Amino acid sequence: MTMPINPKIELERSPGYMLGLTYRKLSSLLQQRLKAYDITPEQWSVLLHISRGNGMIQKDIAEQAGKDHPTTTRILDQLLKKGFVTKQTDPNDRRAFLVFSTPEGQQLLEETIAIEHSVTKEVQDCMTEQDFSKFMELLHRLNAHAAYLINSPTK
Amino acid sequence: MTMPINPKIELERSPGYMLGLTYRKLSSLLQQRLKAYDITPEQWSVLLHISRGNGMIQKDIAEQAGKDHPTTTRILDQLLKKGFVTKQTDPNDRRAFLVFSTPEGQQLLEETIAIEHSVTKEVQDCMTEQDFSKFMELLHRLNAHAAYLINSPTK
């Protein structure tokens, strides 16, 4: 009745588990390489979104960055404290804030974009170009499917 | 001089970023499905490791579960509090603890292993069998490469 359970094999075949392991390692690698700059990988990705859509409101930033609203609020707090972004009340909606990147934020992005690319390059270096394309395609597909499942009524 | 930066495209092509997005969604899905049981996905994976290698010390659990030692200590604290594991001093090394899963822990695993499988199945359902194999293979390769990079002297 009771099946023997071998976790090593079980979990190494679990995409969720492997995704977590791998994500943490890549994130940690990026963090190492960003050490000279006063910014974390998650802050960096939010700053990049802000820099592009200068003047976005937090709701849109959260959505684009794939984070929930409380997390976004707190990351923005960090970026504000570091002087990489500014906020101002939306003149058309006093509940909302428009968020802009500062010159310091811009400059940091320009100096560090190559670092983010270097991590992507490490990934590309350990597989063929075709495999990389396939890998990214599958990630996007999986992402969409998981998003659907999370919000669907039940299983 | 200043290159225009389009974060949407930049980041959607970044494997680190996409890995993070996808990991969080799968983890969140597993959490939803485990809601009836008093355990989180990370605790669950640690418990599975413990159950298999009954009597391991924390150091080995940390290594196998891919977590650092402080995180492992704290997850074990949770599992202890919930009665899913027990610890006893290693008779051969009084610094160390041997960790065992309790009958409650065992039973929980037996009841929930199908839930973990259901999440894996969702992943398999959105790609071909071949693609799934390739995907897992690439994750393992990437994992090994990233582990190497993190510990290597520098870039």
Next chain:
DNA sequence: CGAATATAATTGTTGTAACAACTAATTATT
């Protein structure tokens, strides 16, 4: 043997994430 070193585990601190509850402002309804 005894000092230096290494190891197992813990604690402290910071950052990210999910969830729930809340405030304040806006929009919709009647």
Next chain:
DNA sequence: AATAATTAGTTGTTACAACAATTATATTCG
């Protein structure tokens, strides 16, 4: 226009994870 419903953002709480520092015990070596 007054009330109800919605929306933007914040705050509180719990849980992981990385890193650094600490404690206690083991091991190694001069």
